[in-house]
Amino acid sequence: MTANGESEHLKLSFGLITSGLKYLTAEKFAYKVSASGTSLKTKQIWHLEQSPEGNVVYFKSWLGKYLASDRNGIITCDDAEPGEENGFLVEATVETGRWAIKSAKHKTFFGIKDGEPNGFCPSIDSSTLWTVHLAMHPQINLWNGRRKRYAILEDNEVRMNKPIPWGPNALITLVFADESYALMLPNGTYLACDGSLQPKLSNETAYTIEFYDGKIAFKSKANKKYLTHIGPKGVLQTRKDTPTTDEHFSFVDAHPQISLKSTKKDKYVSGKQGLQLSANQIEADETEIFQLEMEKGSDKVWLQNDRNKYWRVAGNAIQADGASACAEGSDFNLTWNGRKLQLGTNNGKHVSVALSGHLQVGPQAEEFVWSLTNRPIIVFRGSQGFIGVKGEKLEGNRSKYDLFYLEYMDGAYAIRAPSGKYWTVRDDKVVMASSDTKQPFLIQLQPSSKLAIKPETGGDYITSDHVGIMKASVATIGPDCLWEY
Numbered sequence: 001m002t003a004n005g006e007s008e009h010l011k012l013s014f015g016l017i018t019s020g021l022k023y024l025t026a027e028k029f030a031y032k033v034s035a036s037g038t039s040l041k042t043k044q045i046w047h048l049e050q051s052p053e054g055n056v057v058y059f060k061s062w063l064g065k066y067l068a069s070d071r072n073g074i075i076t077c078d079d080a081e082p083g084e085e086n087g088f089l090v091e092a093t094v095e096t097g098r099w100a101i102k103s104a105k106h107k108t109f110f111g112i113k114d115g116e117p118n119g120f121c122p123s124i125d126s127s128t129l130w131t132v133h134l135a136m137h138p139q140i141n142l143w144n145g146r147r148k149r150y151a152i153l154e155d156n157e158v159r160m161n162k163p164i165p166w167g168p169n170a171l172i173t174l175v176f177a178d179e180s181y182a183l184m185l186p187n188g189t190y191l192a193c194d195g196s197l198q199p200k201l202s203n204e205t206a207y208t209i210e211f212y213d214g215k216i217a218f219k220s221k222a223n224k225k226y227l228t229h230i231g232p233k234g235v236l237q238t239r240k241d242t243p244t245t246d247e248h249f250s251f252v253d254a255h256p257q258i259s260l261k262s263t264k265k266d267k268y269v270s271g272k273q274g275l276q277l278s279a280n281q282i283e284a285d286e287t288e289i290f291q292l293e294m295e296k297g298s299d300k301v302w303l304q305n306d307r308n309k310y311w312r313v314a315g316n317a318i319q320a321d322g323a324s325a326c327a328e329g330s331d332f333n334l335t336w337n338g339r340k341l342q343l344g345t346n347n348g349k350h351v352s353v354a355l356s357g358h359l360q361v362g363p364q365a366e367e368f369v370w371s372l373t374n375r376p377i378i379v380f381r382g383s384q385g386f387i388g389v390k391g392e393k394l395e396g397n398r399s400k401y402d403l404f405y406l407e408y409m410d411g412a413y414a415i416r417a418p419s420g421k422y423w424t425v426r427d428d429k430v431v432m433a434s435s436d437t438k439q440p441f442l443i444q445l446q447p448s449s450k451l452a453i454k455p456e457t458g459g460d461y462i463t464s465d466h467v468g469i470m471k472a473s474v475a476t477i478g479p480d481c482l483w484e485y
Contacts (some may be wrong), residue, residue, distance in 0.1 A: 001407045009143070010136055010251040010360065012211065013047050014186045015040040016099070017131040017179070018112050024130075026061035030077035033067065039387070039399035045135045050081070050214055056087040057211075069110055071105045073120020081473070092210040092219070093126075098129040098179070131179045132209055137449070137484050138174040138401065139379055140251040142167035142183075145215070147229055151236065154187045156197060160234035166286055166306050168374050171254055180206040180221055181224050184403075186376050193220035195230075195237030215248035219418045256375070256445055256485075259284040260368040262353045263340065269359065269368070270444040273304045275319045278361040289373050293325065296447040299333045301343075313345050318359035338456070339411025340367040369411040372443065377405050378415075380483040384464045387416045387483070392434035396464020407438060410457050425455045429483035431462055431470040 015037070016024040016056035023037030023044040027265035037044040046067075049062040059067040059156040063357075066079045081088055087104035101110040109121040111128030122126045142151040142160075150162040153169040162170060173184040182205045185438040189197035190205035198205050207218040208228065218227035226247040238264040240247060257302035269279045272287040281288050290311070291304040297404045302325045303311040310322030322330040332351070335346040340364040343351035352362030379401045380387040388398035394417075405416040417433035424435035440456040454461045459472035461481040474481040 009214075010253055011047065012216075012251075013045050013135040013216065015044045015133040016046060017133055019126045020112065023133075024117065026063055026077050028063065031063065031065055031076070033075050033077045034186045035112050035115065035117055035192050039450075040133055041399060042136060043238050048211060048214075051082070051087060051238070053091060054213065056084040056088060058086050059088065061171075069106065069119030071106050073106075073108060073118050075110070075117040075119050090211065092208070097133050098208070100124045100128055101130060120255045125292075129399060132180075133176060134174060134209070134262065136251070137381055139174055139177075139254055139375075139377075139485070140174065141170055141254045142172050143250045143252050144229060144234075144246075145248060145250060147234055147407075149229075149234060153187065156195075157195065157233070157237040158183070158185065158191050160229040161234060164256065164306060164308055165252070166297055167257065167289055168376050171374050171377070173377060173379065175201070176400070177201055178206065180208050181218070182206060183221065184377070187448045188377070191227075191451070192237060193222050193238040193319045195235055212243065212437065213251055217243040217247050218249070238383055254374060255449065257289050257373050258292050258445075259288050259373055260290070260341075260370050261370070262357070263367045263369060267357065271307070271320045275321045277311065277318050278357040279353050279359070280357040284371070285375070292445060294334075294445065294447040295331075300305075300331045300346075301334045303332065304332055311362055313347070318334055318351055318361065335365075336442075337367065339369060339443060341370050342367055371408055371411070372406065372413075372445075373407055375485060378406055378472055378485055380404065380485060382464050383480055384466055384468065386472070388463075389419060389433050392419075392421060392432050394431050394470045395424070395435050395468035396470045397466060397468035409438065409440050412440035412442055415441060425459050425472050429459065429473050431472055444477070446477070446482055448484070450484050452477045452481050453483065465470065 010079040018035050018206050022035045025037040025043050027036045042062050045062050049058040056117050061077050065077045066082045068076045082107045089102045089104050091100040109128040110119045111121040114219040144160045148159050149160045150165040153160045168186045171186050175182040175184050192198045204222045207222040209341040210217045220238045226240050226243045228239050228247045263277040267279045268281040268284045268288040270281040270288045286306045293302045305320045309320045309332045311320050312322040312327050323452040331346050335342040349361050349363035352364050353366045386398045387402035388395050388402040421433045422435040424439045442456050444452045450459050461474040462472050463474045463481040464470045
């Protein structure tokens with residue numbers, strides 16, 4: 001849920017890969033289009049827009065210009081607004097799931113001829129087929145509009161049965177491999193076409209994706225059927241040969257969800273008892289998890305509970321009964337203090353904890369030890385690219401991501417690489433994945449699903465230069481040390 005109380009469906013962006021494994025690229029010089037990209041960078045990202053007619057789509061480049069094909073098949077990308085020659089029809093091929101892209105006006109296919117983009121191809125062959133590589137951050141919540149529910153890992157099944165995507169088991173990680181996608185669950189398993197969870201990638205866990213009016217359909221490479229929800233529990237598995245609205249899914253931003261432990265009471269803040277929030281629980285379950293929503297360009301934050309209600313100031317009490325983020329007194333501000341955080345109210349006071357454990361408005365700010373509950377597995381993307389591992393070296397300019405594991409250390413985190421080694425900082429401030437023991441890092445959440453990281457034992461915020469060298473070398477938080485997660 002966003003700060004205005006509505007689900008935030010992510011806009012679809014992607015790269016298009018030729019049969020020669022090159023990416024379609026929009027050049028800044030003269031707005032030329034080529035098939036020269038070797039990896040998915042900014043110039044290779046395209047945005048899909050739906051026309052009012054429904055089945056016609058437009059491809060918008062990173063420069064804000066629209067792809068076009070004229071009657072002679074000449075491909076350009078210099079139109080600021082879409083017209084007839086910017087419209088295309090997308091056909092997903094039965095066997096491979098790759099796209100065939102046809103001019104809506106001229107009915108000829110868009111492909112590669114003599115190494116260059118060409119829109120005058122008369123029929124579908126290998127030169128006119130495109131593999132779709134999603135460019136968005138791969139960690140999402142999965143929503144089905146027909147069922148009006150989110151996917152959740154439950155009893156060793158993936159079920160579409162949650163009205164709100166709550167806790168770590170609602171996180172889906174999209175894994176791109178062999179020109180297809182797998183759906184990875186928080187326990188590290190992959191959803192197979194028969195609904196089972198498999199420990200490794202295989203043909204049974206591979207899906208191609210198709211777009212329908214801004215929605216996604218997943219088609220199994222193993223049995224050519226579409227992923228859908230089955231039965232009263234909404235168990236996900238493949239069943240149908242053709243997609244309907246039952247098989248249409250949306251990607252939703254997985255906002256950070258946190259738990260807060262009072263240092264005064266040594267207990268977790270909970271909404272289990274109803275409207276009144278109180279630090280009275282020894283362990284953190286669903287009622288002790290709160291979604292944190294942050295406004296870009298300000299220090300305002302909102303906290304939402306598992307019943308879709310927002311924290312708000314009610315007299316001297318802090319209650320979770322706001323119908324939306326617009327409710328009076330529902331915005332707070334957040335201050336980071338090492339492993340702890342403090343919350344301020346919008347009237348200049350603080351969130352404190354009474355002797356009874358109830359949260360209240362007071363002059364003295366309570367310090368809460370916090371934990372990020374819905375990122376047991378995490379992917380980092382910065383201004384130069386994704387973070388990946390090469391040997392013991394971390395690289396921050398990768399086009400493909402590696403999966404890292406957050407291990408909680410009482411308000412700090414150790415970050416474990418796929419190799420099993422932990423992040424550590426050398427004397428020259430270079431960040432490596434080479435430690436056999438856990439090293440504590442401090443994480444500070446920022447707007448737009450981004451965060452800043454720094455080592456607890458001295459050192460500055462972690463950044464990456466254009467060649468991928470990662471250092472703990474930035475004294476204050478800025479764009480270069482923000483990581484989308």
